[in-house]
Amino acid sequence: MTKKPQTPKPDPSDESLVERMAAEDQAALELVMQRWSRPIFSLALRILRDPGMAQEVTQDVFLKCWRSAATFQQSRGSFSSWVLTMTHHAAIDQLRRQKARGKDVLQTFSDAMAATIAGPSHGVSGWQRLRLEKAMAQLTESQRQVVELAYFEGLTREEMAERLGAPVGTVKTRLRDTLLKLQKVFSDPEQEVQSLPDLRP
Amino acid sequence: MKIMSKISKKLGGCLEDEELLEYSLDGLDGKERGRAQEHLGHCQRCREQLREYMSFAEAMALSVPQVEPPTDLADKVLKKVTSH
Numbered sequence: 001m002t003k004k005p006q007t008p009k010p011d012p013s014d015e016s017l018v019e020r021m022a023a024e025d026q027a028a029l030e031l032v033m034q035r036w037s038r039p040i041f042s043l044a045l046r047i048l049r050d051p052g053m054a055q056e057v058t059q060d061v062f063l064k065c066w067r068s069a070a071t072f073q074q075s076r077g078s079f080s081s082w083v084l085t086m087t088h089h090a091a092i093d094q095l096r097r098q099k100a101r102g103k104d105v106l107q108t109f110s111d112a113m114a115a116t117i118a119g120p121s122h123g124v125s126g127w128q129r130l131r132l133e134k135a136m137a138q139l140t141e142s143q144r145q146v147v148e149l150a151y152f153e154g155l156t157r158e159e160m161a162e163r164l165g166a167p168v169g170t171v172k173t174r175l176r177d178t179l180l181k182l183q184k185v186f187s188d189p190e191q192e193v194q195s196l197p198d199l200r201p
Numbered sequence: 202m203k204i205m206s207k208i209s210k211k212l213g214g215c216l217e218d219e220e221l222l223e224y225s226l227d228g229l230d231g232k233e234r235g236r237a238q239e240h241l242g243h244c245q246r247c248r249e250q251l252r253e254y255m256s257f258a259e260a261m262a263l264s265v266p267q268v269e270p271p272t273d274l275a276d277k278v279l280k281k282v283t284s285h
């Protein structure tokens with residue numbers, strides 16, 4: 001009798017790994033870290049511009065994932081959304097704490113990059129990244145600026161108004177209009193079919 | 202149709218698209234965020250809309266240049282996990 005060729009097991013989903021983490025399976029945590037260390041560290045570094053602080057945030061995010069795995073609800077969103085939101089939140093909090101202590105957080109992003117090793121793109125982001133780049137390309141300079149200040153610098157609307165020398169109401173409207181425009185281009189299926197190479201996995 | 206949907210959302214006390222979008226990007230201030238979270242706790246319609254926006258938020262987060270993390274990162278996490 002000949003043996004049937006064994007088909008390789010598919011990689012476990014992020015969500016199944018969270019279930020295993022909830023049952024205190026450390027091997028699942030290791031797999032999650034293999035998969036997510038780079039995108040989480042990269043996002044934290046982009047916001048904090050300091051490799052040491054970005055590492056601290058990344059470690060804290062994984063510890064939080066481990067400790068709160070049992071509370072993760074897939075019905076509320078995917079693991080990737082959960083973990084990236086957690087990272088953004090933690091990095092912005094850290095940035096605000098540094099600013100409150102009067103620390104210099106103006107190290108340039110290229111300096112921060114030079115202190116680390118650039119890695120390949122995160123596997124799942126290629127297709128989404130292109131759609132977002134296309135959407136970003138349609139923004140004006142001032143629209144790009146509000147996205148940068150709000151998302152990557154975590155400024156409040158009041159802080160943005162002060163930085164830009166504009167009334168708070170104007171900043172709020174500009175930000176919301178910009179985000180809606182970005183989201184609309186990003187989610188428009190026509191855009192992707194007509195003008196983007198097919199990079200979906 | 203879009204106007205009807207807006208009116209129906211208003212009557213149900215639902216969140217505006219802009220608010221949901223900002224929420225997905227972690228951009229609402231404390232008070233606004235609290236209100237949004239409270240509403241999302243019981244409104245299926247807003248939760249569904251939020252899920253759609255989350256893929257955009259995810260793309261924003263993944264759009265940054267990818268950088269290799271320090272090699273000892275995983276070991277440090279595992280050490281903390283086992284010491285508790």
